[in-house]
Amino acid sequence: MRKFGLIGKSLDHSFSPAYFLEKFRSSGLADHSYDAIELKNIGQVADILGSGDYHGLNVTIPYKEAIIPYLDAVNETAAAVGAVNTIVFDGGITVGHNTDVIGFERSLIGLLNGARPAALIFGTGGAAKAVAFVLRKLGIDHRFVSRQKSEGSIHWTELGDSIVDESMLLINCTPIGMFPNVDDALPLPYYRVGPDHFAFDLVYNPSPTRFLQHCADQGAQVKSGGEMLKLQAEASWDLWNQE
Numbered sequence: 001m002r003k004f005g006l007i008g009k010s011l012d013h014s015f016s017p018a019y020f021l022e023k024f025r026s027s028g029l030a031d032h033s034y035d036a037i038e039l040k041n042i043g044q045v046a047d048i049l050g051s052g053d054y055h056g057l058n059v060t061i062p063y064k065e066a067i068i069p070y071l072d073a074v075n076e077t078a079a080a081v082g083a084v085n086t087i088v089f090d091g092g093i094t095v096g097h098n099t100d101v102i103g104f105e106r107s108l109i110g111l112l113n114g115a116r117p118a119a120l121i122f123g124t125g126g127a128a129k130a131v132a133f134v135l136r137k138l139g140i141d142h143r144f145v146s147r148q149k150s151e152g153s154i155h156w157t158e159l160g161d162s163i164v165d166e167s168m169l170l171i172n173c174t175p176i177g178m179f180p181n182v183d184d185a186l187p188l189p190y191y192r193v194g195p196d197h198f199a200f201d202l203v204y205n206p207s208p209t210r211f212l213q214h215c216a217d218q219g220a221q222v223k224s225g226g227e228m229l230k231l232q233a234e235a236s237w238d239l240w241n242q243e
């Protein structure tokens with residue numbers, strides 16, 4: 001058997017197990033399996049990593065950062081972001097990677113079609129850090145919007161019309177609007193959004209979210225997180241199959 005799995009805390013509604021099991025079924029990979037590995041605390045991960053059972057692993061909330069001290073090495077991108085969502089077993093050595101970065105970059109490039117507009121990143125959590133890494137790489141100016149004002153971010157209450165006029169790329173990295181709270185939308189002056197804006201929501205359920213729907217109603221070009229999710233899964237698969 002070639003065994004794979006997802007490490008997390010509460011995995012009932014996780015995307016990856018269903019995605020990979022369907023991929024293995026449709027590709028005729030009968031000797032491949034993908035487990036949902038729920039850990040009550042990150043200390044339990046040492047047994048999983050040392051078991052020798054797995055060919056590759058994914059990592060999700062809340063362990064993307066906490067897993068790092070348990071790994072033998074972390075690649076440059078994952079180290080810069082400070083989060084790991086994919087583990088490769090390389091000759092007995094565990095190496096952490098971040099394919100959220102790859103998934104977001106590829107999906108964003110498809111949306112922007114060559115444009116490099118200034119961006120607002122809503123939220124400052126793990127996903128926001130991966131998004132900021134990609135924007136830096138692409139040379140896109142960006143500001144964070146947060147519930148806490150700090151040197152690197154503005155507070156939601158400072159989000160006036162002019163900032164939305166100046167920021168043509170709006171990226172939701174908060175859970176606002178995610179199922180079951182599907183009626184919630186980011187508190188933005190949507191009447192300032194127009195056809196020159198781009199809106200990206202990392203939330204993939206529902207698709208579109210209220211935020212994306214409001215932006216699309218104003219003529220903006222929009223993209224939901226579903227494509228990023230599939231691209232990050234495929235990037236993990238590619239890493240596990242590299243010789």
Ligand code: NAP
Pocket residue numbers: 061100103122123124125126127128145146147148173174175176178202203204225226228229230232
């Ligand atoms: P996280 O670490 O919990 O961070 C979310 C951030 O959003 C927080 O740091 C917080 O920033 C802000 N936030 C949280 N609750 C809020 C609220 N009620 N109102 C306003 N701001 C709030 O989560 P994450 O891992 O970054 O993930 C964020 C979202 O992206 C989730 O919905 C996740 O499912 C999605 N995601 C999607 C993909 C994909 O492939 N499509 C990949 C990764 C994540 P402040 O404290 O600065 O306000």
